[in-house]
Amino acid sequence: MAKKILGFFNKQKQFEQNIMDGGMQYSSFYGDSLRRLKRNKMAMFCACLLGLLVLIAIFAPLIAPYDPNYQDYSAVLGGPCKAHLFGTDEYGRDILSRIIYGSRVSISIGIVAQIIASIVGVALGSLAGYYGGWVDSLISRVMEIFQAFPDLIFAMAIMTFMGKGVLNLFIALGLLTWVRTARMIRGSVIQLKEKEYIEASRACGASTYWIIMKGLVPNCLSTIIVLVTLGIPNAIMYEASLSFLGIGIQPPTPSWGNMISAAQTFISFRPVYSIMPGVAIMITVIAFNIFGDGLRDALDPKLKN
DSSP, X not given: OHHHHHHHHHHHHHHHHHHHHTSSOOOOHHHHHHHHHHHOHHHHHXXXXXXXHHHHHHTHHHHOSSOTTOOOGGGTTOOSOSSOTTOBOTTSOBHXXXXXXXXXXXXXXXXXHHHHHHHHHHHHHHHHHHHOHXXXXXXXXXXXXXXXXXXXXXXXXXHHHHOSSHHHHHHHHHHHSHHHHHHHHHHHHHHHTTSHHHHHHHHTTOOHHHIIIIIIGGGGHHHHHHHHHHHHHXXXXXXXXXXXXXXXSOTTSOOHHHHHHHGGGGTTTOHHHHHHHHHHHHHHHHHXXXXXXXXXXXXXXXGXX
């Protein structure tokens, strides 16, 4: 009997020691997700790359070798050289400097457009999923109307109606991508609203606003994070496409899309002019997509083990 008691205390002591040494740790859902994300080397590499792109965008005035709008007519359409690593455009402006400043436009538009899409999508998706009935039917019909048009044509129509400009571009891209967020949040809310803690909140007299904002939306946070991460590269591509067509960011403001558009005439003898902005778009979009996929896998509870 004494040996059993002694063995029990030894096991208890070993258990406590394991906790102190970090061998057994109690952690949250997001702590576990972060550890799974860190094990995904490619996703972490892309996260570092995106962090570098954000720093380049923030500190563009310190990094860019020239003013992006400075025109040197003695170096028009110059090739890559020591003074201009990527050459110059038809106005003698440094292409590298314009690409660096263009990152500000692309990344900021991607992020702001997804913030707008998330706000609209989460609000309408939560209302549709929680209330159901005619509210759900009405919001679902609105989503079907938005999805009935091809994305780029719909964005072109909005920009044509509202006019050119950065603010209108934010709104157009935000309205373009909110439907996917709303559908995902609606499905999550339909499942969550039948949970016991939501029933308990109703029984305690909690308001609808409190139940949605405190009980339902926080439990959809992982879904929202993944949707935002995967939606930013789509917004960057749409911005580049609209700028390429001449209804997005207007010159002389540097944008990767309008740089590629301006380089069409000179692509036969100055291919670097159009290739380098395209490479910048490709790297940014691929990095966001790979990081978004890794984040989705890390936040998936089914992959916890």
